[in-house]
Amino acid sequence: MSEGRPPVSASPTLEDVARAAGVSRATVSRVINGVRNVDPAIQETVRRAVADTGYVPNRAARSLVTRRTGAIALIVSGAGTDGGENPFHNQVFADPFFGRVAGGVVGFLRPRGVHPILMFAETREARAQVIAFLRQGNADGAVLVSTHSEDPLPAMLVEASLPAVLFARPATPLPISYVDVAHRTGAKLAADHLVARGRRRVATIAGPLDVPASQDRLSGFRDAMAAHGFPYVPCVEGGFTHQSGEIAMERLLADHPGVDGVFVANDLMAQGALQVLRHHGRRVPGDVAVVGFDDSSAATASRPPLTTIRHPVEDMAGEMARMLMERVDDPGRPVTSVIFEPSLVVRDSS
Amino acid sequence: MSEGRPPVSASPTLEDVARAAGVSRATVSRVINGVRNVDPAIQETVRRAVADTGYVPNRAARSLVTRRTGAIALIVSGAGTDGGENPFHNQVFADPFFGRVAGGVVGFLRPRGVHPILMFAETREARAQVIAFLRQGNADGAVLVSTHSEDPLPAMLVEASLPAVLFARPATPLPISYVDVAHRTGAKLAADHLVARGRRRVATIAGPLDVPASQDRLSGFRDAMAAHGFPYVPCVEGGFTHQSGEIAMERLLADHPGVDGVFVANDLMAQGALQVLRHHGRRVPGDVAVVGFDDSSAATASRPPLTTIRHPVEDMAGEMARMLMERVDDPGRPVTSVIFEPSLVVRDSS
DNA sequence: CTCCATTCGGAGAGCGCTCTCCCTCCGTCT
DNA sequence: AGACGGAGGGAGAGCGCTCTCCGAATGGAG
Numbered sequence: 001m002s003e004g005r006p007p008v009s010a011s012p013t014l015e016d017v018a019r020a021a022g023v024s025r026a027t028v029s030r031v032i033n034g035v036r037n038v039d040p041a042i043q044e045t046v047r048r049a050v051a052d053t054g055y056v057p058n059r060a061a062r063s064l065v066t067r068r069t070g071a072i073a074l075i076v077s078g079a080g081t082d083g084g085e086n087p088f089h090n091q092v093f094a095d096p097f098f099g100r101v102a103g104g105v106v107g108f109l110r111p112r113g114v115h116p117i118l119m120f121a122e123t124r125e126a127r128a129q130v131i132a133f134l135r136q137g138n139a140d141g142a143v144l145v146s147t148h149s150e151d152p153l154p155a156m157l158v159e160a161s162l163p164a165v166l167f168a169r170p171a172t173p174l175p176i177s178y179v180d181v182a183h184r185t186g187a188k189l190a191a192d193h194l195v196a197r198g199r200r201r202v203a204t205i206a207g208p209l210d211v212p213a214s215q216d217r218l219s220g221f222r223d224a225m226a227a228h229g230f231p232y233v234p235c236v237e238g239g240f241t242h243q244s245g246e247i248a249m250e251r252l253l254a255d256h257p258g259v260d261g262v263f264v265a266n267d268l269m270a271q272g273a274l275q276v277l278r279h280h281g282r283r284v285p286g287d288v289a290v291v292g293f294d295d296s297s298a299a300t301a302s303r304p305p306l307t308t309i310r311h312p313v314e315d316m317a318g319e320m321a322r323m324l325m326e327r328v329d330d331p332g333r334p335v336t337s338v339i340f341e342p343s344l345v346v347r348d349s350s
Numbered sequence: 351m352s353e354g355r356p357p358v359s360a361s362p363t364l365e366d367v368a369r370a371a372g373v374s375r376a377t378v379s380r381v382i383n384g385v386r387n388v389d390p391a392i393q394e395t396v397r398r399a400v401a402d403t404g405y406v407p408n409r410a411a412r413s414l415v416t417r418r419t420g421a422i423a424l425i426v427s428g429a430g431t432d433g434g435e436n437p438f439h440n441q442v443f444a445d446p447f448f449g450r451v452a453g454g455v456v457g458f459l460r461p462r463g464v465h466p467i468l469m470f471a472e473t474r475e476a477r478a479q480v481i482a483f484l485r486q487g488n489a490d491g492a493v494l495v496s497t498h499s500e501d502p503l504p505a506m507l508v509e510a511s512l513p514a515v516l517f518a519r520p521a522t523p524l525p526i527s528y529v530d531v532a533h534r535t536g537a538k539l540a541a542d543h544l545v546a547r548g549r550r551r552v553a554t555i556a557g558p559l560d561v562p563a564s565q566d567r568l569s570g571f572r573d574a575m576a577a578h579g580f581p582y583v584p585c586v587e588g589g590f591t592h593q594s595g596e597i598a599m600e601r602l603l604a605d606h607p608g609v610d611g612v613f614v615a616n617d618l619m620a621q622g623a624l625q626v627l628r629h630h631g632r633r634v635p636g637d638v639a640v641v642g643f644d645d646s647s648a649a650t651a652s653r654p655p656l657t658t659i660r661h662p663v664e665d666m667a668g669e670m671a672r673m674l675m676e677r678v679d680d681p682g683r684p685v686t687s688v689i690f691e692p693s694l695v696v697r698d699s700s
Numbered sequence: 701c702t703c704c705a706t707t708c709g710g711a712g713a714g715c716g717c718t719c720t721c722c723c724t725c726c727g728t729c730t
Numbered sequence: 731a732g733a734c735g736g737a738g739g740g741a742g743a744g745c746g747c748t749c750t751c752c753g754a755a756t757g758g759a760g
Contacts, residue, residue, distance in 0.1 A: 013716055024740045029718060037738065056486045061716035063410035064745045074468065106470055118424065118468045120456055136406045242651045275653050301592045303625050363746055374710045379748060411746035414715045
């Protein structure tokens with residue numbers, strides 16, 4: 001056993017590298033972590049020893065002493081229904097939005113050697129598990145994407161004083177950091193655009209009104225339209241799904257057949273609305289102009305492609321990750337929120 | 351400091367619990383891990399002490415000795431392009447398929463206290479990182495979803511003898527376990543169905559033909575059609591995206607205007623094809639019957655809803671996770687593969 | 701009553717790393 | 731020349747847990 005290189009299976013430890021380099025464990029550790037001054041010659045020797053032995057530091061051992069795991073929880077909360085055989089078979093991921101968030105988060109974390117642990121928190125039990133998981137020190141903190149407003153998880157995170165950042169402003173005020181987009185500004189962009197396009201009989205399909213984002217988009221839109229001299233804007237509430245968009249559009253058409261412009265609170269619903277409009281023989285944008293929200297892949301997949309309000313989801317997600325790491329480094333800092341500005345993307349639907 | 355309960359911030363250790371319960375660390379450990387016999391009375395005392403102190407085991411310390419992390423890597427490989435400012439802004443997640451895989455994996459792992467770490471391996475560097483990550487013992491193994499066939503990661507995993515299971519058969523034979531669906535059977539279901547619907551001028555839109563799944567779907571379809579007496583089936587290759595489906599359908603219509611049935615290798619492309627057909631005034635299913643593949647959310651979002659080949663993605667993903675854990679427990683076991691049977695879901699497009 | 705088998709709790713040695721001392725070796729200043 | 735300071739390397743104490751021994755206690759058999 002003591003002859004030659006030890007078998008690859010038993011991965012080498014700091015001790016092995018130290019022996020190979022003829023220095024102490026401490027020195028190897030210093031070189032690896034780039035801390036304090038180490039003689040360049042010795043650094044070189046150590047590096048060679050690391051390469052020779054194929055050493056990779058054991059994160060568990062490191063975590064044990066540093067109390068850092070190099071992992072954070074990426075929580076999708078309130079996903080799916082609370083029942084059903086497989087609670088994971090749901091539309092959360094179907095919404096390309098989530099992928100963009102994940103991408104943004106990874107984009108920031110990966111260069112820093114931090115990895116996201118994917119978690120779903122759709123039931124009471126799952127939420128408890130998430131909290132326990134974090135308390136066990138399995139992750140240094142959490143970023144959270146909620147799909148509904150009643151989500152109790154943010155409050156639970158605050159209560160357990162675990163470092164966390166939300167993707168959107170919580171429905172109930174909470175001492176917790178978050179990133180969000182200026183929904184009202186986005187809605188105003190849509191309103192300005194529709195009016196500029198000469199639309200006079202404008203309606204809107206809102207998202208679920210218990211969600212702050214939906215409220216803001218609706219009120220922002222109405223305020224902007226009022227400023228343009230249209231105090232009354234018909235509204236139908238949808239559920240952010242393709243199908244709910246269809247239903248809402250049917251309703252809208254039934255109640256206001258003369259509608260010539262629609263602001264839809266997300267692209268998925270807008271896509272549904274588009275189909276209903278076509279089905280009813282309305283040309284888009286000729287008869288009716290449609291503006292969505294999100295600039296998701298549904299926007300480009302629609303026919304015609306959707307004019308929509310784009311928000312920088314990746315950047316927002318990256319910022320969310322940055323804020324979390326900041327908080328992990330210094331849990332005492334005050335909570336903050338960062339609001340991003342949306343922009344109008346004009347395509348063929350308006 | 352020694353009076354009363356210590357501050358919540360300093361989380362209690364086994365030692366603390368042991369002291370509180372008046373037993374040794376070893377006994378507490380035994381109770382917590384349910385190993386060996388411990389006197390029921392003492393068990394009760396320990397449990398109470400655990401509850402009182404709010405103890406949660408430190409996973410890093412445990413991992414250090416057990417050499418298990420309770421985490422696995424969920425790798426999306428070959429995601430996005432190898433360039434671009436943000437390699438994560440891609441369609442991988444846009445495909446609801448990935449969410450279903452994630453759901454299936456979590457569904458199996460969570461009850462077992464194992465969590466998936468989300469990783470992207472889209473560049474050479476990223477792949478190296480993934481391997482290093484696993485070698486560091488950050489995760490016990492990996493499940494891998496490849497989005498293209500040239501992916502070198504499976505081979506790298508084999509080389510490093512890391513426990514891993516793939517979601518689909520690798521393009522090049524490799525000693526690695528995988529789950530897959532019987533693509534040929536699925537294609538046959540589609541062929542049988544189209545023929546049963548009286549279609550005589552049937553064509554197909556294939557996926558990228560460097561992907562084994564695409565090849566199998568195509569050859570399976572052709573073989574089945576041949577068995578029905580249709581030796582020649584026109585084919586256009588697509589790229590599994592919505593847009594490529596549109597382009598392919600345009601081509602098909604141009605070359606074979608008389609087509610009355612199309613088997614499309616995935617739903618996303620089928621959705622695109624549907625739009626092109628409508629645009630050309632073809633009624634579906636009246637003039638042309640369309641059958642997709644995957645039964646993704648695109649299938650139900652399409653108008654008309656797609657007849658498609660469903661494969662049990664969640665079950666497959668769960669099985670993949672199961673196989674991985676098996677392998678983690680016993681790395682010596684021979685590689686295996688499990689093939690799932692698809693089924694036909696008839697909707698309005700055929 | 702003695703002896704052995706069996707059950708069950710405790711002691712303690714690590715797992716692989718980090719980090720705080722401490723010691724040595726120089727170079728420099730007086 | 732002696733003293734002092736700074737740079738750089740080593741020793742060793744844990745981090746919190748698991749797990750192998752070991753020993754004590756108990757019960758049953760001879």
